[in-house]
Amino acid sequence: MNLIELFHLDRLTWSSAIDILIVSILIYHVLLLIRGTRAVQMALGVGFLVLFYYVTLWFNLETVQWIMTTILPYFVVGIIVLFAAEIRRALANIGKNPLLRKFSPNPVMGAYDEIVLAATALSTQRVGALIVIEREMGLKNYMESGVAVDAALSYDLLVSIFSPGAPLHDGAVIVQKDRITAAACFLPLTLNPSLSKKLGTRHRAAIGVTEESDAVVVVVSEETGIISTVVGGDIQRNLDGPSLRQHLASIFAVADSAPAAPASQLSPVAEGK
Structure with missing residues (x-):
């Protein structure tokens, strides 16, 4: 026919x-x-x-x-x-x-608050950060480009890794479920010609890895301290602690019936950290 x-x-x-x-x-x-x-x-x-x-x-x-x-x-x-x-x-x-996605445990249900705390603190200090959260698609090829860490995900460890002068501060941290699996990882840069010229290498790397995987990336700008998230090549900028927490919860479909924590609770500075 x-x-x-x-x-x-x-x-x-x-x-x-x-x-x-x-x-x-x-x-x-x-x-x-x-x-x-x-x-x-x-x-x-x-x-x-x-x-x-x-x-x-x-x-x-x-x-x-x-x-x-x-x-x-x-x-x-x-x-x-x-x-x-x-x-x-x-x-x-x-x-x-x-089916596996439906019954598999959420990779960051109890851990994404640590990422929010770290991103908020680093933003206040104008320290750049690139945190890649693995979902269903494995990121082993990017992990192998960095340094193996395999440690529990925590605010203190994230801040220590990205502190200026730290051996592993240059590169991306990859989070797998509730653990930091690797640091100082190299990511592919996006080739999208329509992106703003204001976006630097860190943001282009975040967009690049999400174009090739289903990962979620949290970026903190070193120049401006602006917190951004990148999913599927789309970047959302100008987030603060509560909005970042809410955005991550919506991405990972976390059943979060409690209201978002106020900014004073999300800021490590307010807690004396």
């Missing part, structure tokens, strides 16, 4: 309807996957080349057809290389098991 016959409703069968539905869902998820990334421009380029190829068929341009069919195998390899990050993220999303 060709494409024209599909639009004759009297010939539409259950299998054809299911076929159309599956293709529509695939196209929708592909568009969601590449939305807001550099892959959008590359996808438009691929679409233009496909359209150009059909134009050559229409006008019977044999030489151009021969050139395009000759380079087609190399072109497919080039697409795989260019879309490597998007393909990797798509395969990782396919591999997610919603």
Whole structure:
């Protein structure tokens, strides 16, 4: 059955309807996957080349057809290389098991307050920080680029790691459940050309790792002390202690019926730390 016959409703069968539905869902998820990334421009380029190829068929341009069919195998390899990050993220999303996600314990249910306390203190002191919280997708390849820590997540340890002059302050800390697994880790920088020029390397690294994984990143700017969170390549800036706590709770779907702690309780300075 060709494409024209599909639009004759009297010939539409259950299998054809299911076929159309599956293709529509695939196209929708592909568009969601590449939305807001550099892959959008590359996808438009691929679409233009496909359209150009059909134009050559229409006008019977044999030489151009021969050139395009000759380079087609190399072109497919080039697409795989260019879309490597998007393909990797798509395969990782396919591999997610919603049943395991539903019954697995929240990685930071009892620990994200320590991150809020540390981020608030570092923000007050204008000390830069980059804290990556692992969710379902493993971050082992980034952990291996840093120094293994494997210690309980705590405010004191986070502040000590990011203190200026500390051996591990330069790089990212990776948090796995309620433990700090590695520090001084290197992260991939985003290549998104639409980002503001005001965002430095630390923020671009935070966006980059969330473009390739489902991690949640808390960033503290060294220049301004602004606290930000990054999820799925989207950055949310100008957070304080209570709003950071509320934002992390909403991300991890924490059943937090208690009201957010006041700023005096979230600030380590107020507690004498």
